[in-house]
Amino acid sequence: MDxxxxxxxxxxxxxxxxxxxxxxxxxxxxxxxTGAPNIFVIGVGRVMxxxxxxxxxxxxLGCSSYVVGETTVPPIGGGDVLIACSGSGExxxxxxxxxxxxxxxxxxxxxxxxxxxxxxxxxTVTVVLPCxxxxxLAGEAASIQPMGSxxxxxxxxxxDSIAMMIKQDRELTEEQLWKTHANLE
Amino acid sequence: MDxxxxxxxxxxxxxxxxxxxxxxxxxxxxxxxTGAPNIFVIGVGRVMxxxxxxxxxxxxLGCSSYVVGETTVPPIGGGDVLIACSGSGExxxxxxxxxxxxxxxxxxxxxxxxxxxxxxxxxTVTVVLPCxxxxxLAGEAASIQPMGSxxxxxxxxxxDSIAMMIKQDRELTEEQLWKTHANLE
Amino acid sequence: MDxxxxxxxxxxxxxxxxxxxxxxxxxxxxxxxTGAPNIFVIGVGRVMxxxxxxxxxxxxLGCSSYVVGETTVPPIGGGDVLIACSGSGExxxxxxxxxxxxxxxxxxxxxxxxxxxxxxxxxTVTVVLPCxxxxxLAGEAASIQPMGSxxxxxxxxxxDSIAMMIKQDRELTEEQLWKTHANLE
Amino acid sequence: MDxxxxxxxxxxxxxxxxxxxxxxxxxxxxxxxTGAPNIFVIGVGRVMxxxxxxxxxxxxLGCSSYVVGETTVPPIGGGDVLIACSGSGExxxxxxxxxxxxxxxxxxxxxxxxxxxxxxxxxTVTVVLPCxxxxxLAGEAASIQPMGSxxxxxxxxxxDSIAMMIKQDRELTEEQLWKTHANLE
Numbered sequence: 075m076d077x078x079x080x081x082x083x084x085x086x087x088x089x090x091x092x093x094x095x096x097x098x099x100x101x102x103x104x105x106x107x108t109g110a111p112n113i114f115v116i117g118v119g120r121v122m123x124x125x126x127x128x129x130x131x132x133x134x135l136g137c138s139s140y141v142v143g144e145t146t147v148p149p150i151g152g153g154d155v156l157i158a159c160s161g162s163g164e165x166x167x168x169x170x171x172x173x174x175x176x177x178x179x180x181x182x183x184x185x186x187x188x189x190x191x192x193x194x195x196x197x198t199v200t201v202v203l204p205c206x207x208x209x210x211l212a213g214e215a216a217s218i219q220p221m222g223s224x225x226x227x228x229x230x231x232x233x234d235s236i237a238m239m240i241k242q243d244r245e246l247t248e249e250q251l252w253k254t255h256a257n258l259e
Numbered sequence: 260m261d262x263x264x265x266x267x268x269x270x271x272x273x274x275x276x277x278x279x280x281x282x283x284x285x286x287x288x289x290x291x292x293t294g295a296p297n298i299f300v301i302g303v304g305r306v307m308x309x310x311x312x313x314x315x316x317x318x319x320l321g322c323s324s325y326v327v328g329e330t331t332v333p334p335i336g337g338g339d340v341l342i343a344c345s346g347s348g349e350x351x352x353x354x355x356x357x358x359x360x361x362x363x364x365x366x367x368x369x370x371x372x373x374x375x376x377x378x379x380x381x382x383t384v385t386v387v388l389p390c391x392x393x394x395x396l397a398g399e400a401a402s403i404q405p406m407g408s409x410x411x412x413x414x415x416x417x418x419d420s421i422a423m424m425i426k427q428d429r430e431l432t433e434e435q436l437w438k439t440h441a442n443l444e
Numbered sequence: 445m446d447x448x449x450x451x452x453x454x455x456x457x458x459x460x461x462x463x464x465x466x467x468x469x470x471x472x473x474x475x476x477x478t479g480a481p482n483i484f485v486i487g488v489g490r491v492m493x494x495x496x497x498x499x500x501x502x503x504x505l506g507c508s509s510y511v512v513g514e515t516t517v518p519p520i521g522g523g524d525v526l527i528a529c530s531g532s533g534e535x536x537x538x539x540x541x542x543x544x545x546x547x548x549x550x551x552x553x554x555x556x557x558x559x560x561x562x563x564x565x566x567x568t569v570t571v572v573l574p575c576x577x578x579x580x581l582a583g584e585a586a587s588i589q590p591m592g593s594x595x596x597x598x599x600x601x602x603x604d605s606i607a608m609m610i611k612q613d614r615e616l617t618e619e620q621l622w623k624t625h626a627n628l629e
Numbered sequence: 630m631d632x633x634x635x636x637x638x639x640x641x642x643x644x645x646x647x648x649x650x651x652x653x654x655x656x657x658x659x660x661x662x663t664g665a666p667n668i669f670v671i672g673v674g675r676v677m678x679x680x681x682x683x684x685x686x687x688x689x690l691g692c693s694s695y696v697v698g699e700t701t702v703p704p705i706g707g708g709d710v711l712i713a714c715s716g717s718g719e720x721x722x723x724x725x726x727x728x729x730x731x732x733x734x735x736x737x738x739x740x741x742x743x744x745x746x747x748x749x750x751x752x753t754v755t756v757v758l759p760c761x762x763x764x765x766l767a768g769e770a771a772s773i774q775p776m777g778s779x780x781x782x783x784x785x786x787x788x789d790s791i792a793m794m795i796k797q798d799r800e801l802t803e804e805q806l807w808k809t810h811a812n813l814e
Binding site: 075076077078080081082083084085088089092093095097100101118119120123124126127130131134165166167208218219220221223226227230231232234235236237238239241242248251252255256259 | 260261262263265266267268269270273274277278280282285286303304305308309311312315316319350351352393403404405406408411412415416417419420421422423424426427433436437440441444
């Protein structure tokens with residue numbers, strides 16, 4: 075496979091996944107996270123990196139956001155939301171943190187590829203990105219990409235779609251976003 | 260803008276950027292990184308997160324990869340490659356680290372949206388992802404997305420395209436990839 | 445309390461803890477970690493920061509070391525060692541990772557303040573730093589410091605004592621250590 | 630050197646360093662950081678880990694604290710403080726970030742082993758921990774420990790001394806500290 079073909083396949087796979095997401099789930103997801111005083115994100119590996127990218131953009135949009143495990147993160151409390159991301163929905167750390175979050179009175183918003191999973195069992199709102207995982211094939215939404223790549227890519231674009239919608243909804247300008255951007259780097 | 264429209268716009272923007280990348284640059288980029296004993300990645304903010312995602316996948320592909328700034332990273336040496344990512348090509352930390360890498364005899368492989376930048380001046384090989392940045396408009400490749408989103412998304416998909424090509428080229432199976440995956444998470 | 449008094453109390457508390465550590469346990473701990481092909485470290489919060497500091501120094505001493513959760517960490521395997529640190533010995537994440545490490549055939553080396561803990565139950569070798577924790581008072585080794593401060597300080601100095609012994613034992617010079625130090629920072 | 634001797638030497642070296650710190654500098658340091666709306670910390674390598682430990686404890690004490698480079702850190706602004714830590718006072722990244730912080734109107738509080746350094750030149754308040762560095766010997770405060778170990782240890786204990794003083798000064802109880810502690814781990 076050469077470079078143009080490779081990118082074409084990936085972009086097409088992502089497009090297919092994202093069009094199969096349930097719009098009502100997305101609306102509920104947005105309502106839950108934008109209504110929370112604090113948003114926390116958790117994931118593992120590359121999935122965590124995509125969750126961190128969303129947390130960073132949420133900060134620019136004026137949402138108080140935290141990455142579980144970073145140094146000065148406050149405790150999660152009642153009314154807060156944990157966005158818990160896992161392709162299989164069974165990642166040990168993510169599921170355990172989601173359980174803890176619930177015990178502290180927080181709401182779990184799951185993003186996963188598998189509706190029948192431990193993570194979804196803990197979630198108040200769930201968005202399913204129908205990608206194959208090592209645990210299942212996700213019906214027709216196949217992928218020729220390695221490991222969880224399609225889920226990770228779809229996760230980033232899903233989050234960025236939501237970010238763009240929130241930006242528009244709050245009528246924020248680019249200047250306003252840049253004002254909240256880290257300036258020590 | 261609703262969710263389906265939002266995702267459609269993003270996927271389309273990414274597709275446009277990736278088809279405008281110079282194929283010869285990509286081939287050179289792959290040759291340089293796959294020939295290096297060690298690969299280091301640097302970036303800042305969301306760009307760094309995408310670079311980390313690539314470093315992680317490179318590990319699965321059998322490449323010895325490191326994220327600058329993580330705890331047990333070895334020194335960079337002659338023949339090693341630093342993949343330096345910056346939309347504007349002017350990010351202070353990234354440019355400074357690239358300069359240091361060259362002083363230690365390493366090769367800099369730049370991924371940026373601006374060919375006329377400080378980072379490209381330090382690089383042996385450069386891939387340009389033609390996205391708008393806060394410093395320029397990138398010709399026709401406009402974006403309605405916030406901040407550097409399009410560059411960051413294109414960076415992830417560009418890296419994953421390359422990863423898929425390396426996997427195929429080395430005839431690696433999914434099983435072989437999973438064997439090198441972190442198992443404490 | 446003024447500054448001179450404050451530092452005097454802390455230094456004295458650390459000294460007391462460290463002299464109460466079992467020398468035979470320390471010898472066994474050093475034997476286990478220096479004999480392993482790869483060393484991984486885990487902890488949570490400030491305890492993790494101290495564990496990371498040890499992992500970094502171990503790299504300088506020629507030991508192949510990794511911080512669980514960082515981007516390009518390889519899988520743990522048979523014969524490898526996980527240094528698992530937890531004052532209470534009950535920290536959820538640390539105990540879960542220790543259990544996983546054992547399932548993958550690795551040896552768990554625990555550093556804790558409580559011998560009667562879940563973590564010690566999973567460990568092949570244990571060093572007890574007798575500090576008070578939120579779960580117990582540690583006999584006479586009281587502390588006037590906040591939270592787990594005394595354990596965290598004792599952990600750093602304990603690890604650095606071992607590092608100094610390994611350096612001497614391997615007859616390494618400062619020059620040799622600096623050669624393995626990260627040079628992109 | 631055996632274990633008891635090794636710990637004894639280290640504890641003694643730390644004690645010597647800390648008693649040679651200028652009390653008036655410490656008082657000024659505390660005044661500056663406790664008066665700031667936001668505190669940021671920067672360092673590199675093991676020094677950064679100690680700075681992170683302080684940032685975490687400051688959070689428990691009710692100070693709004695951030696680690697430069699973490700995901701959702703806000704921009705630094707006028708009146709904020711950057712605690713910049715570097716043994717030599719010449720670490721490239723730390724000095725560059727300190728310069729940036731000043732450009733954004735923030736105050737730099739330096740902790741270093743060398744008063745004649747680039748970092749101190751940028752600082753409004755400085756605390757010198759008189760340890761040897763790779764650039765100088767620090768008069769009589771010699772060390773038999775590897776690399777920057779003595780500075781890193783002294784940094785942690787210096788910060789924890791200050792934390793204990795702030796806790797006492799604000800009459801905070803352990804219960805109050807635990808209420809601000811991260812609960813997802």
